[in-house]
Structures are given as C-alpha cells and as structure tokens.
Amino acid sequence: xxxxxxxxxxDIAVSATGDSLESVxxxxxDGLAAASCDEIPAETGDRFSLSVTAERREALLxxxxxxxxxxxDTRAELPADHRVxxxxxxxxxxxxxxxxxxxxxxxxxxxxxxxxxxxxxxxxKAVTYSxxxxxxxxxxxxxxxxxxxxxxx
Amino acid sequence: xTTFDANGITLERVREHVWEIPQEGDMRVPARxxxxxxxxxxxxxxxxxxxxxxxxxxxxITNHAICMPDTHQGYGFPVGxxxxxxxxxxxxxxxAVGYDINCGVRMMxxxxxxxxxxxxxxxxxxxxxxxxxxxxxxxxxxxxxxxAVDEILARGVDWALENGHAVEEDLRHCEDEGMREGADPExxxxxxxxxxxxxxxxxxxxxxxxxxQRVTDVFDAGVGxxxxxxxxxxxxxxxxxxxGLGHQTCNDYLRKIEQQHKGLLDQLPDKELAAAPAGxxxxxxxxxxxxxxxxFAWVNRQLIMxxxxxxxxxxxxxxxxxxxxxxxxxxxxNIAKKETHTVGEDxxxxxxxxxxxxxxxxxxxxxxxxxxxxxxxGQPVIIPxxxxxxxxxxxxxxxxxxxxxxxxxxxxxxxxxxxxxxNEYWGxxxxxxxxxxxxxxxxxxxxxxxxxxxxxxxxDVDEVVRVSDELGIGDKVARTFPVCNIKG
Numbered sequence: 301x302x303x304x305x306x307x308x309x310x311d312i313a314v315s316a317t318g319d320s321l322e323s324v325x326x327x328x329x330d331g332l333a334a335a336s337c338d339e340i341p342a343e344t345g346d347r348f349s350l351s352v353t354a355e356r357r358e359a360l361l362x363x364x365x366x367x368x369x370x371x372x373d374t375r376a377e378l379p380a381d382h383r384v385x386x387x388x389x390x391x392x393x394x395x396x397x398x399x400x401x402x403x404x405x406x407x408x409x410x411x412x413x414x415x416x417x418x419x420x421x422x423x424x425k426a427v428t429y430s431x432x433x434x435x436x437x438x439x440x441x442x443x444x445x446x447x448x449x450x451x452x453x
Numbered sequence: 454x455t456t457f458d459a460n461g462i463t464l465e466r467v468r469e470h471v472w473e474i475p476q477e478g479d480m481r482v483p484a485r486x487x488x489x490x491x492x493x494x495x496x497x498x499x500x501x502x503x504x505x506x507x508x509x510x511x512x513x514i515t516n517h518a519i520c521m522p523d524t525h526q527g528y529g530f531p532v533g534x535x536x537x538x539x540x541x542x543x544x545x546x547x548x549a550v551g552y553d554i555n556c557g558v559r560m561m562x563x564x565x566x567x568x569x570x571x572x573x574x575x576x577x578x579x580x581x582x583x584x585x586x587x588x589x590x591x592x593x594x595x596x597x598x599x600x601a602v603d604e605i606l607a608r609g610v611d612w613a614l615e616n617g618h619a620v621e622e623d624l625r626h627c628e629d630e631g632m633r634e635g636a637d638p639e640x641x642x643x644x645x646x647x648x649x650x651x652x653x654x655x656x657x658x659x660x661x662x663x664x665x666q667r668v669t670d671v672f673d674a675g676v677g678x679x680x681x682x683x684x685x686x687x688x689x690x691x692x693x694x695x696x697g698l699g700h701q702t703c704n705d706y707l708r709k710i711e712q713q714h715k716g717l718l719d720q721l722p723d724k725e726l727a728a729a730p731a732g733x734x735x736x737x738x739x740x741x742x743x744x745x746x747x748x749f750a751w752v753n754r755q756l757i758m759x760x761x762x763x764x765x766x767x768x769x770x771x772x773x774x775x776x777x778x779x780x781x782x783x784x785x786x787n788i789a790k791k792e793t794h795t796v797g798e799d800x801x802x803x804x805x806x807x808x809x810x811x812x813x814x815x816x817x818x819x820x821x822x823x824x825x826x827x828x829x830x831g832q833p834v835i836i837p838x839x840x841x842x843x844x845x846x847x848x849x850x851x852x853x854x855x856x857x858x859x860x861x862x863x864x865x866x867x868x869x870x871x872x873x874x875x876n877e878y879w880g881x882x883x884x885x886x887x888x889x890x891x892x893x894x895x896x897x898x899x900x901x902x903x904x905x906x907x908x909x910x911x912x913d914v915d916e917v918v919r920v921s922d923e924l925g926i927g928d929k930v931a932r933t934f935p936v937c938n939i940k941g
Contacts, residue, residue, distance in 0.1 A: 308498045308528040336589070338901055355712065365766035366704050373648040375696045376590045402712070416590025420899050422658040423589045423940060426552040426700040428530030428723035429707065451527050452552045452700070453659050453871060 303331035306448075312424070313431070313450045317443040322384040324434070324445035325361060325386040325407070329368055329382035335451055336372075338419040340380045348375075352407045354399035357389065358434050362446065364407055365427035377413030378421050384409045425452040457490065459497035463508070470920050471856075473517070474502065476700035477778055480509040486520040495868060497857065499526035501533075501632075505763050507722040508536050512544015513731065515796050519857055521812050521900065521910060522920040523866030526673060527551070529725025532811035532867075534768050535860045537924050540791050540804040544717065545736050546728035547743070548592070548708040549808040551787040551830070554743055554751035555704060556661075556694030558628075558835045561758050563765070563776050565687040567667040570936065577665060578894040578937040580764050585663055586655040588898030588941035594618075594756045596656025602646050602698075603777045604750075607640035609748030613755045623755060626780040627824060627940055628814070631751045637741025641698065641734045642705045649698025649749060654756030658902055658941025662691040663757065664837075666844060666933035674932045676848050679830045680781055688933060689778075690844060692837055694787065695750035701747050707740045731806070731861055740791075747788065754783060780822075781846075782833035788864045794858055814862040814926045815849035823849070834927045836918060838865050841887055841908030842894060845918045845929060852925035861927030862918070865911035878904040897940045906940065911914075 306313040314331030318324030333340060352367050354360040370380045390404045428450045439443035455466035459508060464472040464486060472493065474484040482507045488496060495772040496502065499522045506516040507531055515537045524533030538544055570577060586592050593870045595618075597605070605612045610631025613619040656663060669932045671677035682688070695702075710727040712737055718727055729736040731832060758780065763775035767774065789808045796803050816823050818831040831848035838844045842865065853859045867876070880900025887893040887908075898905050921927040 303660065306870055307872050309870055310867045312530060312871055336494065359708070363708070370644055370648060370697075370701065372589075373651070376587075376651075386743075420901075421589045422899050422902055425657075425659070425697075426704055428528040428552075428725055429548075429727070430723060432724070452528060 303327045303334070305331060307326060308450060313448060318422055318445045319442045321387045323446055324447050325364060325387065326382040326384040326425055328361065328447050328449055329379070329411070332368060332451060333347060333380040335379060336378055336424050337419050340378070341418060343351045345377060345412045346413050347410050348385065351409045353367050353403040354405050355402050357405055358432060360387070360405040360407055361434055362427055364409065364418055365449065368411065369424065369426060370382045375413055375417050378440060379411035379413040380414050382409065414425060428452055432447055459493065459502055459793050462502045470924050474794050479806065480506065481514050483517050483519060484509050485517040486524070487920065487924060488520070488522050489916060491916060492514045492522055493911070496520070496524055498721035501526050502533040503539065504529065504531040505534055507726060508534060508549065510656060510721055511536060511538055511544060511546060511726060511728055512717065514625045515803065517538060517851060521860065522917045523862040523864055525866045526929040527810065529723050530810045533862060534809045534810050535857055537794065537805040537858045538804050538808065540731050542731060542807065542938060543599045544728035544730050545739060545740055545789055545806045546726055546808060547710070548725040548727050549788045549810055550703065550743060551810045552700040552703045553694035553787050554699035554746040556787045557750065557754070557783060557785040558690060558837055559758060559776055559937045560781040560835050561761065562681050562781050563577030563689070563778050565776055567687060571620045572685060573935050574894040576887045577768050577894050578939060580768055581663060581937065582896040582939045583812045584764050585760055585939060587939060588658050591733050593652045594760050596651055597653065599646055599650060601746035602650050603638040603754045607636055608632055609751045610755050612760045613752050618756050623752055625824060625848065627751060627783040628785060631755065633744035635741060635749045636731070636744035636748050638745050640738045640742035641702055641745050644752055645698045646706065647703035648701050649883055650698055652696040653696040653753060654760065655696060655753070656693045656757065656941055657862055658898065660906055662840065662938055662940040663761065663936040664690045664840065664935050666690055666935055668931055669843065670932040672929045672931065676793045679827065680833055680930060682931045689761055690835065690837060691754050693753060693757065695746045696753060696797055698749050699746040702742050706742065709735055743789065747785065748794050751783065778845055780834065784835055786811055794854070805858070807862055809864050812860045813863045814859055815853045816859045817849045817851045817853055821926055835863060836862060836914065838914035839908040839911040840906060840909070840935055841891060841893065842914050843915065844935050845933045847918065847921060848933040849932050850925040850928045856924060861921045865914035865917060867910060869910040870913050871905040874907055874910045875904045878909070879908040880904040883907045893935045894937045899941065902940055
C-alpha cells in the first residue's frame, strides 16, 4: 500500500498500490509530491478541494495529476497529503471503454497546499502517458489496484 | 556484416558510427543510431532503442528515425531523437517534441578573460543566484498581465526589444530572429498562460542552469573568429525552456489527440507518441500553439541573458556594452519545424515536420536558413556538458543534411537515473569537490538537484562530440569549461 519512486534514466517514475481506485490515485499523487520534495513539513498549509472529469479511467488519473501540477504553479503551493474522496464512473462500463464521454468519470479530492516558499522543492514538469499502467489485480484485498506513472522532470 | 547485439536488438553497421535497426513488422522505415561502440554500450542499457523503433511507426516518417550520439531513454520518443514526418500526409507529434517546448541553450560572449574574474567567482555566483529566478515558485524577471503574455507568444524576442530587455543585435543572432512565424496565441490554453505568466525569465530546475565558462580550446581558428571566440575568454551559457506554459501546452494537445484521433493513436506502440494527422485542424492548432511556446522560451532565455548583463555590470562596475556581452547564438532542443528537405534516391524536395527532441538543428555553411552573420561558416551549435565537464561549440557539418535532416546531438546525455544519483552522491560533497578540485563555483536552490546533476551521471561529452565531428554533422569549433554555475 502506498508508493515507491522508481528509476528512470532522465525522469522519475512512481509505482503505487491501493485497495481501492481512490487510494491508488491518492498514492500516485503522494508519489508526485515525494518526487518534488524530500522533506515535506507536517503542519504547514491549508487543505483545498479539487474535482476532475474525464472520459476514461486512465485519462482521469492523467488529468488529476495534470491538475495538481497546474494548481502547484498557479497557487504557488506544493499539493501534499492527498485524499481522493470519491471516483464515480459510468454505471455500466468497467472504465476501459474507448469512446467514453468527457464527463463519464468524475473525481473529488483534496490536498494540503504547502507554500513553495516553505519547502526545498524542485519542479516536476508534467505527467506522461509513457508506460502508464492502471490495473485491478484483485478484488477488495489490500493492494488490489496498481498504478505506474512516469513524470517528466 | 558487422552487427552489434544490444540486449536482443541487433544493429547492423552501415559505416563508421552509423548503425541500423532493419525495418520489420509494423515499422514504416528502419531506425538508425549514430554512435561509437563505446556509446552504444551505454545506449543499449535503457529503453532508447525500443523507443526509437516505436517512433518508426509514426505515419509519414521519412528515411529513418534517428538517434543522435547522446541518446538516452525519454518518454515516447527517446531524448536525442530526430524524426522527419511528411507535412502533407504524415503527422505532427506533441509527444515527439516533448513537454519543454523549445528547451534550448544560448551562449553570450564577453571580452573578459579568465584572469579578470579569478578571485571574483563567489561574488559573481552569489549575485547571479540572487538575481536570476530559479527553482520552483521563484517567480520570473517580469510578471506581465495576460495581454503581455499574448504579445510574447505572438512576437517573441521582438516583444523583449520593445520593452527594454533586448537590443537589435540579439534578434540577428537567434534562430528565426527570435520570432516563429505562424505562432497563434489563441491556440495556447488559458491554463498554460496562467502557469507561464509568473515564470517569464526563470530557469526552472532539473537540468536547467546558467553557467559562466571560460574558453579552453579553439579547434578551428577561422570559424572561432567568425563566432567571436578565443582562448581564455569568458562566455555565459543559459539552458532552460518554455516553463509551465510549454509543459501544459504539450499535455493539452496530447489529450485532444486522444479524444479526436484515437484511430491513429491506437496504431502507435506508445501512447506518448500521440500525433495529429497532417492537414487536420488539430495539427494546425498544435503547430500554432507550439510556435507560440517557442517564442515564449526565446523570451525566457532573452530576459535571463539581459539580466545577466546587469549582474556583470554591478560586479565588474562597467557597462555591459564595454564588456562586449553579445549573444553568440540560441539553439532549440525540443521542437518540430516545417522544413524542406531533399529525400529519396530521385532527390525529391519534400516539406517535413522535422521533430528534434533533445537534438539540435545543425545546418551547414551556405544554407539559406543560417543567419547571415554565420552563413559563410555554418550555424553555431552549442553542446552543454555537465557542470564538471567541458561544453562545446560546434558548427553545422556538411553531412548533416544527408544524414540527420540537418541535426546533431544536444548535450552529454544522462547515464544514471535521478534516484540512483541521489543514492550515490550528496549535493554538499559534489559542490565542495567541484570548488576544491576544479575551481567551479556552484550554487543551487536544492542540494538534491546538485546530486542529481553530478558530473558522474552524464555520458562522456567528449565522446559525443568526437562522433558528431567524425560524422561531419557537427564540427568541433571550441571547448569551454565551467567557472560558476547556478541552478534550481
């Protein structure tokens, strides 16, 4: 459960597991924060909410991470301590449908915004689709969702 | 036939430093790797060869997909990759340009000599670090309103000139005179502009840096003279790109392609190669947005260069003009440009989107797109090394049009992952060693960045340049060595 930073020649990859889609999304986001900063102070910064919609499950993960990077730059805060409160998909689909509608998948999340001035952080430029994986590997048990995401540094 | 086994991928030797992965399966053309066997031994250790093979699946790819000598694994397209895609019935790929659109380097000359700054290095590095924004959230040199961002996107360095951040001569020593035709600010999203507006005139972090260097060798006196370079001279090298504006633009278009051209995307072995078909509205829109982001990056480097002039004025108590601080040249590393090239055995002229990702344009002497100032000798190419090794100035070689669509390498190329680098090096030690052993003064926002960018994580830049020179795609002109380095 949680995430690990993985080797990549030029960039950084995050490998994450969770017992639900919500927890694996939050674990990847925590990996993004860890890739940006070695020591994140525990109490600094206020929580903020965000919501994201996309046409597929993987696209939702991509857009969620893209939104966090956007919010980092425009709020001048490093988003940390991620919570994904809910992820809702189309009632009948398993999320892998190729031609989903733009709002088929919806995510509600929050994060603590640590002021960039308070941390020794470096810039992760972007989330990439390269080698991205988001898979269910079991049902309900710990570690039943796995994700792998490469970030451009 | 001589072959090289790269962990299951067989490369066939075409001639010295030219290797080919033959066309098979869904590959549309063969892939080529321009490298010595020593460099191949390093290249084969990551996914570079798999990635360049994937690139050959792009529609309209012409002749070969090509790895430059400094190639390493990227995302989708390898870093150090060149792919020329037909502009009529091929495609344009935001993923093959990369996130940091027009990441690049520029070199500024001075008439100072190394003797004149010895003893002043700490003062200089401190002043540069204090005055040039770097790292995450450090702001920019200017913080314009959104209208000014649109102007920057449309006009490039011409905006900087009008607003007192450039002189006329700067435009004449930049590719396209610092302004891409066809830039369309309306095709850059509001999100991208929001990210960019607080970052105009900032280095960022990662491998971006500003370095004061001394010229240690001039290998070609004639070309060196044309470039205004001589031994012992101080120069300044600036490496950065289009910041969050470019990163966001790339992602915006990757997602649009996913939604609008899924049929093409499904044919590609790596989703990060996402491409818009030539002639489609999205291809036009992306080209307009990318050109706008190119302008943004040029202004970014221009503002940093002009601020550097002011820093030198304060430290050396003289006007920058009296120190002859002029732009030598500015090259882009992550870019797709519509160019006309002669292809095929019958010498047909075709318009191509030449994608250079972690590769540098290297047009030879006489080419009409080389700025007039350098047309007789060839386009300057600037190859930064690591902060503990030399950098090089090359000139576009006469074989570059035939071998590489007028391209060569862009740097040393990474060898070691960032995570491994942080395990092997400690930033403070690296910084101290550089100062004690090589008189290189480094200052960074983050010790982790120094560890991740330690000289040992890069390939041997000398070998990369040797191969470029021997192939005649980029000829050695001069070598420089770091004196002061600031980074994010």
